[in-house]
Amino acid sequence: MNAGRGPSIRLSVLMFPLLLAASGCGELAVLPTEPEPDIDPSATFTRVQNEIFTPNCTVVGCHDTVGQQEGLVLTPESSYTMLVGVPSRQVPSLDRVEPGDPAASYLYRKVTGSSIVGERMPFASPALTDAQMQLVRNWILRGAPND
Numbered sequence: 827m828n829a830g831r832g833p834s835i836r837l838s839v840l841m842f843p844l845l846l847a848a849s850g851c852g853e854l855a856v857l858p859t860e861p862e863p864d865i866d867p868s869a870t871f872t873r874v875q876n877e878i879f880t881p882n883c884t885v886v887g888c889h890d891t892v893g894q895q896e897g898l899v900l901t902p903e904s905s906y907t908m909l910v911g912v913p914s915r916q917v918p919s920l921d922r923v924e925p926g927d928p929a930a931s932y933l934y935r936k937v938t939g940s941s942i943v944g945e946r947m948p949f950a951s952p953a954l955t956d957a958q959m960q961l962v963r964n965w966i967l968r969g970a971p972n973d
Contacts, residue, residue, distance in 0.1 A: 869964030870973045871906060878937075878958055879905055882948040898922070906972050909933060916943040925970040928963045937962055 879889070879900040887893040889900035896915045898908055909923045914932035924930040932942070937954050939946035946953065954962075965971075 865967045866961075866964045867968070869961050869968060871965060871971060872973060874962055874965050875900075875902055875905060877961065878954065882951045882954070885950055888948075888950060910970050910972075923966060923970050926967060928966045931966050934959075934962055934966060 880902065883889045883900040888895055889898050891899055891901060891904075898915075899905065900908070910921075910925060912922050914920050914922050917932055920930055920932040920935070922931065922933050928934040934940075935942050936947040937959055939953075948954070
């Protein structure tokens with residue numbers, strides 16, 4: 827008689843976690859996500875242009891009208907239209923800037939050095955400071971408006 831109960835007991839033990847998850851207790855397995863820190867409303871495209879692109883990226887031979895590295899010109903007249911919603915040449919599956927999503931924005935990856943092809947940017951200048959990278963991140967999180 828015990829031989830007949832053995833498999834059903836083992837099956838019950840194996841099914842318990844599945845039943846527990848199906849009964850609503852499975853919510854405990856969901857890891858909480860950290861809320862996004864407050865997005866700085868002063869993180870505007872004008873600031874990104876003036877504080878990052880113009881002094882660091884538009885040096886002769888880089889992302890100026892002469893150099894146009896990777897077909898990207900970061901002068902005030904051109905940068906926005908060449909960045910937002912435009913596929914990256916190095917990783918075409920990623921836009922240069924994907925509004926609202928820094929991780930999917932190749933520009934953000936290039937300045938942080940995360941999952942990129944080639945060199946971290948800016949190449950000819952020192953790396954951006956944490957505050958400058960946060961400015962780019964916050965601008966993208968704000969939806970990358972042209973403000």
